[in-house]
Structure formats: C-alpha cells, structure tokens
Amino acid sequence: MESMEMINLIMLGRTNYGKSTLCGRLCIDLGYVDKDGFMRIKKHSEVLDKKGMEYAFIMDESLEERQRGITIQLGFIGLEINGKRINLMDPPGHIEFINNLISGVAGADAGVLVIDAKEFKRIGIDPQIEEHLRISNLFGIEQIIVLVNKMDLLDYSQKKYEEVKESLIKMLEEAGYKNAKNFEYVPISAYDGDNVLEKSSNMPWYKKETFVEVISKIKEPKRFIKGPLRIPILRVFSLPETGTVIAGKIENGEVKIGDEIGVSPCFTDVKMKAKVKAIEWQHRKVEYAKHGMDIGLSFNNQSQTFTKRSLKKGYIVTDLKNEIKPIKEFKAKILILNHPTEIKEGYMPLLYCHQARIPCKIKKIDSLIDTETGKEISKNPSKLKKNQRGIVTIEPLKPFVAELAKNIPKLGRFALRDSNQTMAAGEIIEIVN
Numbered sequence: 001m002e003s004m005e006m007i008n009l010i011m012l013g014r015t016n017y018g019k020s021t022l023c024g025r026l027c028i029d030l031g032y033v034d035k036d037g038f039m040r041i042k043k044h045s046e047v048l049d050k051k052g053m054e055y056a057f058i059m060d061e062s063l064e065e066r067q068r069g070i071t072i073q074l075g076f077i078g079l080e081i082n083g084k085r086i087n088l089m090d091p092p093g094h095i096e097f098i099n100n101l102i103s104g105v106a107g108a109d110a111g112v113l114v115i116d117a118k119e120f121k122r123i124g125i126d127p128q129i130e131e132h133l134r135i136s137n138l139f140g141i142e143q144i145i146v147l148v149n150k151m152d153l154l155d156y157s158q159k160k161y162e163e164v165k166e167s168l169i170k171m172l173e174e175a176g177y178k179n180a181k182n183f184e185y186v187p188i189s190a191y192d193g194d195n196v197l198e199k200s201s202n203m204p205w206y207k208k209e210t211f212v213e214v215i216s217k218i219k220e221p222k223r224f225i226k227g228p229l230r231i232p233i234l235r236v237f238s239l240p241e242t243g244t245v246i247a248g249k250i251e252n253g254e255v256k257i258g259d260e261i262g263v264s265p266c267f268t269d270v271k272m273k274a275k276v277k278a279i280e281w282q283h284r285k286v287e288y289a290k291h292g293m294d295i296g297l298s299f300n301n302q303s304q305t306f307t308k309r310s311l312k313k314g315y316i317v318t319d320l321k322n323e324i325k326p327i328k329e330f331k332a333k334i335l336i337l338n339h340p341t342e343i344k345e346g347y348m349p350l351l352y353c354h355q356a357r358i359p360c361k362i363k364k365i366d367s368l369i370d371t372e373t374g375k376e377i378s379k380n381p382s383k384l385k386k387n388q389r390g391i392v393t394i395e396p397l398k399p400f401v402a403e404l405a406k407n408i409p410k411l412g413r414f415a416l417r418d419s420n421q422t423m424a425a426g427e428i429i430e431i432v433n
C-alpha cells in the first residue's frame with residue numbers, strides 16, 4: 001500500500017459552488033458510502049430543512065456545518081482510483097474560515113477548482129475565487145483541474161460552457177497560471193453526477209474525459225524521501241489511553257515505528273522528544289510512512305515536555321539528527337499583491353507558512369527588484385507597492401521554524417495576510433540567526 005502512487009488534491013472555489021457535493025458524489029459513485037448510511041444522511045438533511053445538501057453532508061459531518069450548510073473544517077477523503085491513492089481535501093470556501101483553506105493548500109500537490117457556472121456567469125470574476133487561486137499559485141501548486149459545475153442550471157449548454165471557460169482562463173492567467181489554456185476543463189453537474197464518474201448523456205457535445213478519468217491520469221509529483229524528516233504539526237491531541245497524538249503531513253523524509261523523533265523549535269533544556277509507537281494513515285495502522293502521507297503518530301518514552309501544551313500547530317517534527325533552530329530573522333523575496341497603500345518597514349502582518357500562523361514584522365526593505373528579470377533596481381527603498389517585488393528582512397514575533405524554499409519548497413513559501421486579505425507572498429531565501 002505504501003508504494004502506491006499518491007496524489008493530494010485540494011478543492012478550490014467560493015462557498016456554495018459545490019465542492020463538498022462533488023466529494024460526496026464521488027464517495028457514492030465509487031461505493032465508499034453504503035445505501036443505509038446515505039439514507040440516514042439524507043434524512044438528516046430533510047430534518048434540518050437542507051434538502052439538496054445530502055451529498056455535501058457526507059463531507060460536512062458536524063452539526064454546526066450541517067445547520068449552516070457550509071464546510072468549516074478541512075475535510076479529507078482517500079479514494080483508490082486506477083491503482084492510485086487520491087486524497088481529496090475539501091476546505092471551507094467561506095472567507096471566515098480561510099485559515100483552514102490555507103492549511104489544505106499548504107499540503108496539496110494539485111488543485112481542483114469548482115465553479116458554479118450560473119453564478120459565475122451572473123457575477124463574473126469574484127475576489128474570493130481570485131484569492132484562492134493566488135494562494136494556491138503562490139504556495140507552488142502548478143496544476144489545476146477546472147470543473148464547471150451546476151451545468152443543469154445552464155441547460156447543459158455548450159455555448160454557455162465555452163463562455164464560462166474563456167473567462168476562467170483569463171482569471172487563472174491573472175492569478176499567475178500562465179499555462180491555464182492547457183489545463184483540463186470538465187463541464188459537470190456534481191449533484192446529478194454528470195461527467196463525474198460517467199459520461200453525461202445531457203452533454204453529448206462534450207467528448208473529452210470525465211473528472212474521474214482526469215484525476216486517474218495525474219502523475220505523482222517527485223517525493224522527497226531522502227534527507228531529514230519534516231512533519232509540520234497540523235493538530236495535537238491527548239487521548240486517555242494513547243497519550244499525545246500528533247497529526248500532520250510528511251513534507252520530507254520518512255518515519256517508521258521505533259524511530260526517535262524531536263520537535264522544533266525547542267527552547268527548554270529538556271528536548272521535546274519521543275519514540276514512535278504507532279503510525280496511522282487513512283484510518284489504518286502502518287509500519288512506515290513517507291513524504292506525501294497525512295499521518296497520525298503516537299509515542300512511548302515521551303520526554304516530560306512532549307505534551308499537548310508545548311507542541312503547537314506549525315512546529316515541525318524532525319529526526320533527532322536534523323532539528324531546526326528557531327528562526328530569529330529571515331530574508332525573503334516577496335511580491336506585493338494587494339496592499340491598499342504600500343508596505344513600509346515596521347509593517348506587522350500575519351505570516352502563514354506551512355502550518356504556522358504567527359505575527360511578524362517587516363524589519364527592513366533590502367531592495368526593489370525587477371518583476372521580469374529579478375535584477376536589483378534600487379537598494380533600501382522606503383516602500384513597496386502593489387505588484388512590486390522586493391527582498392525584505394522579516395522578524396517572526398513568535399517561535400517559528402521553516403526551511404529555505406530552495407531546499408524544501410513546501411516549508412519555505414509563505415503568505416502575508418492582514419485585514420482578511422493576502423497582502424503579499426514570497427519565499428525564504430536566507431535564514432539570519
């Protein structure tokens with residue numbers, strides 16, 4: 001099982017566009033939910049007066065999610081398609097929960113953009129979808145599969161589909177996807193299952209592949225198994241029988257039962273370390289896990305510091321030989337996306353890097369660089385404006401560990417956010433300690 005090709009996909013798109021419905025539909029069509037289970041879920045949707053949400057409820061399991069009719073937590077499903085393991089992450093599209101979306105994007109190999117075709121025709125490009133795409137682009141997701149959903153509401157019209165597709169290409173190009181023309185586009189109806197697993201008789205004009213055929217052909221990206229173990233912590237729990245449990249995705253290296261691991265950053269004299277007792281992956285126990293796998297780890301021989309209180313989201317699990325020092329300062333190449341005025345020294349946004357979210361300070365603007373060539377235009381400019389690139393020195397204002405983007409891209413790319421907007425994004429080029 002561990003040698004199977006594995007691909008992690010993140011669903012993208014505005015709230016209500018049908019991401020959870022599509023994931024639920026896939027679970028039904030591929031036989032992951034039995035009839036009785038689905039009947040119970042359907043009844044619950046009727047009791048809550050949320051008819052039409054029954055497929056989404058397969059993903060949205062909490063009462064709050066079901067009552068509000070939206071996703072709040074990042075949902076996961078693992079499917080086996082064409083001998084590959086496809087892990088779908090279903091994030092909330094609602095702006096209020098963008099943190100959970102960024103968590104998913106940070107660990108994804110490729111994206112699936114779901115568009116409500118009718119709504120998109122009505123309102124056009126929306127800042128929320130643009131934001132999702134910008135974030136996915138800046139976090140290094142190169143490939144996006146584009147699903148034009150709710151085709152039933154556009155009478156399955158080829159003409160309308162082509163119009164939507166054309167605007168989508170423009171939007172993707174604007175967000176940094178210069179090769180958007182070469183992406184796969186599929187007209188679907190997630191609710192009815194048209195072009196999801198099987199070809200739709202409602203759209204005989206569409207001759208290309210269904211969504212499942214498209215995802216079954218995605219190639220697994222290069223996995224980094226050699227080198228240090230790196231697992232950014234997503235969640236920590238404490239269970240009465242098991243003790244401390246850490247959940248996260250391996251972004252470099254491999255781990256097996258019996259390995260001794262540590263956690264960075266560490267400020268105490270007593271190391272936060274423990275021996276791996278069990279590894280859980282996709283609800284089953286495994287002996288070994290490698291880069292790309294989302295796992296839960298439990299331990300024995302825990303040091304006294306290895307507790308839910310001292311282990312935090314965004315800290316990184318490492319092997320004992322390759323711990324990471326807390327970063328006092330780093331230099332980064334950034335692009336300003338969205339600042340209403342300009343970024344100056346002293347600006348304090350929130351830093352989002354792998355699973356870490358911490359306040360930081362722009363300590364110095366070292367240089368302004370040319371967007372196309374990357375060459376330095378001026379040294380120590382007083383500010384950076386929208387669409388400008390620069391090199392800056394950033395000071396994390398809380399304990400923070402990461403890597404140079406050139407060594408482990410997923411641990412060195414970041415976004416700077418403020419007032420619920422992504423102001424800038426960049427990559428770590430030098431660590432100054």
Ligand SMILES: Nc1nc2c(ncn2[C@@H]2O[C@H](COP(=O)(O)OP(=O)(O)OP(=O)(O)O)[C@@H](O)[C@H]2O)c(=O)[nH]1
Pocket residue numbers: 013014015016017018019020021022051052053056069070071072091092093094149150151152153188189190191192
């Ligand atoms: N007509 C029609 N409605 C659909 C289709 N797919 C989804 N919907 C409806 O769209 C609504 C929202 O679907 P969700 O799957 O919850 O949307 P979401 O993108 O997960 O939304 P968030 O979780 O808030 O981000 C539900 O009422 C679905 O029934 C479709 O193919 N056709």
Ligand SMILES: [Mg+2]
Pocket residue numbers: 019020021056060070071090091092093
């Ligand atoms: Mg949802």
